[in-house]
Amino acid sequence: MLKTAVGIAHADYAQGLVRTNPGLVDFVEIPFEQLFRVPSAIEIKSLVPVVLHCASLSMAGDVPPDEELTSALERWVRETETPWLGEHLAYVRADGRILGGAAHEALLDASAPYNVGYTVNPQYSAPILERVVANGEAWSQRLGIPVLLENGPTYFSMPGSTMSQFEFIQALCRRSKGLGLLLDLSHLMITCANLGLDAMEMLRLLPLERVVEVHVSGIQSEGGMSWDDHGKRAPTNVFELLAALRSRVQPRAVTLEYNWDAGFPLDAVVEDVSRVREIMAPTS
Amino acid sequence: MSPDQTQALVAKCIVDPTFLAQVVNAAALAERSDVTSEFAAAKELGAEECQRLQQFQGFITKVKHNALRRVLPNTFRLLSSTGLELRFFMYFAKAYIIARQAGPLPCAEHLDLLGPALAAFLGDTADVDACTLTMEMFEHERTLHDLPLSAAAAAANTRWVAIGNCVVVQRHFDVVALAEELQTGHSSVCPRRRTHYLLYQALPADATTRIREVDMPTALILNQLLAGRSEADIAQQMSATIGCVVTAEEIGVFADEAIDAGIIAEPA
Numbered sequence: 001m002l003k004t005a006v007g008i009a010h011a012d013y014a015q016g017l018v019r020t021n022p023g024l025v026d027f028v029e030i031p032f033e034q035l036f037r038v039p040s041a042i043e044i045k046s047l048v049p050v051v052l053h054c055a056s057l058s059m060a061g062d063v064p065p066d067e068e069l070t071s072a073l074e075r076w077v078r079e080t081e082t083p084w085l086g087e088h089l090a091y092v093r094a095d096g097r098i099l100g101g102a103a104h105e106a107l108l109d110a111s112a113p114y115n116v117g118y119t120v121n122p123q124y125s126a127p128i129l130e131r132v133v134a135n136g137e138a139w140s141q142r143l144g145i146p147v148l149l150e151n152g153p154t155y156f157s158m159p160g161s162t163m164s165q166f167e168f169i170q171a172l173c174r175r176s177k178g179l180g181l182l183l184d185l186s187h188l189m190i191t192c193a194n195l196g197l198d199a200m201e202m203l204r205l206l207p208l209e210r211v212v213e214v215h216v217s218g219i220q221s222e223g224g225m226s227w228d229d230h231g232k233r234a235p236t237n238v239f240e241l242l243a244a245l246r247s248r249v250q251p252r253a254v255t256l257e258y259n260w261d262a263g264f265p266l267d268a269v270v271e272d273v274s275r276v277r278e279i280m281a282p283t284s
Numbered sequence: 285m286s287p288d289q290t291q292a293l294v295a296k297c298i299v300d301p302t303f304l305a306q307v308v309n310a311a312a313l314a315e316r317s318d319v320t321s322e323f324a325a326a327k328e329l330g331a332e333e334c335q336r337l338q339q340f341q342g343f344i345t346k347v348k349h350n351a352l353r354r355v356l357p358n359t360f361r362l363l364s365s366t367g368l369e370l371r372f373f374m375y376f377a378k379a380y381i382i383a384r385q386a387g388p389l390p391c392a393e394h395l396d397l398l399g400p401a402l403a404a405f406l407g408d409t410a411d412v413d414a415c416t417l418t419m420e421m422f423e424h425e426r427t428l429h430d431l432p433l434s435a436a437a438a439a440a441n442t443r444w445v446a447i448g449n450c451v452v453v454q455r456h457f458d459v460v461a462l463a464e465e466l467q468t469g470h471s472s473v474c475p476r477r478r479t480h481y482l483l484y485q486a487l488p489a490d491a492t493t494r495i496r497e498v499d500m501p502t503a504l505i506l507n508q509l510l511a512g513r514s515e516a517d518i519a520q521q522m523s524a525t526i527g528c529v530v531t532a533e534e535i536g537v538f539a540d541e542a543i544d545a546g547i548i549a550e551p552a
Contacts, residue, residue, distance in 0.1 A: 012354070060291075061291065062288045062291075091291055091295075093295070094288065094291045094292040094294075094295040094296075095288065095292065096289075096292035096293075096295065096296055112292065112296070113292075114292060114295035114296055114298075114299050115295075115299070116295050116298050116299060116344070117344070117348070118298075118344045118347065118348075120291075120294065120295065120298070122287075122291060123287045123290055123291060125287050127286075127287050128287050155336055155339065155340045155343065156333045156336035156337055156340055157333055158290065158291070158294065159285070159290050159328055159329060159330070159333070160285065160287060160290045220364065220369075220370075222367055222369060222370040222371075223339055223370050223371065225336075225339065227343055227370065228343075229364075231350075231353070231360075231361075231364070232364075260347070260350045260353065261350075261353050261357060261360075261361075262353060262354045262357070263353075263357045263467055265467075265468060
């Protein structure tokens, strides 16, 4: 019978928690960028399997990662033995030196290309869709493992978009049979809250059979908007979304992302891992 | 604009707070014929999205402070619980991005940059109590971080030396109790206003910082003992500052008690 693995995102407390609570989680998800900076983070693999996450490939952008980053990613894919690579459906870098057709040449300056250092939702348009599909499939082939694309939280509308994020994801799954989804339910909830949409309804519109991994984290309301917050527990409505998803499909993994605050209350982590396990339990 | 140009424009706005502020201002003005880059960007993005981009820039700045949460966990939790976190990081984004252009900031430099910015922001936006409370939490956490790292107090020409690094500070809120409450993950906290004095003592032997509450006269005497003043000087100072009549001999007895309590020691 299929079983969903339940894990946590790597945080300062992860190694201690895993050591003192054997069997609590089935895996720990580590950002590639952390291993790049602090290779010793891999030590946790002696205690529990590791899943690799990434935010550097800039799938929707026009500036690919450099060779150093690429080689390091290949190395960490091998060393972690990750079953897949989760990456954001986003761009991180943009080459601003492209002047043709720009409304004003000073828009694009000598400081380009720009590296935001954070994932930014792309323009949801046909050309970007083609790029994401091509990049996703190329990375999957190069790394020798499935690449999962993660929906980002929507905080602003990218000019020139011709479809919604949901339509983009639907089109992506139609266009590519190989790419899987990493569905971040908190991001979904934030997007719907900020755009005035019904999250349950939007969940039904997504190709859930393509979801391999699910992310769950906290949400903060401030400035009239909802924001991603890995320093807070996931709210009840995110767990309700998880239950709704579970009623339709059984993804391979659910990751609790409580990794922004080194002092995150450990009893809350333990409680929410149990809550996820209950929701995801196989039905007979 | 092509998709890549649009994405580049958004990226430029995020990495260049000065430019984004100019774009937001341009978006708020009526249409103009003199086409500058700010007006062109404002036209492309629209006024509402420009403001949302400023919020997003603040949000990214906040996320890039996650490592600093190890030093200031409760300052950030307090900002979050009072609904000021994002606004602060929107305010701080420009200074932070400029300071970080040459690479990641060393912790002390980062705290030196953040502390005054936080005080200035709270001074403009929060009420006096919220401002005092948050800044006292910042100073409390900064003391806990800095005290074990700072150089030992100079002992030359002083009659007493501190055991470990010590500092005595007046607080108007019970930051120690509040920190415990925030650490347990309570979303609604109840800060207690209470003027009191805390002695922080970094103990190198076990790499901890001990915090003890002391009364006001004790705080004043300890501060002067730690500064290496004589019993007679301290007695005179006590009389001058708080009208407390105390003899040099009594200060000597107090110093012996402080030695017994492991706060100061006579130089070897």
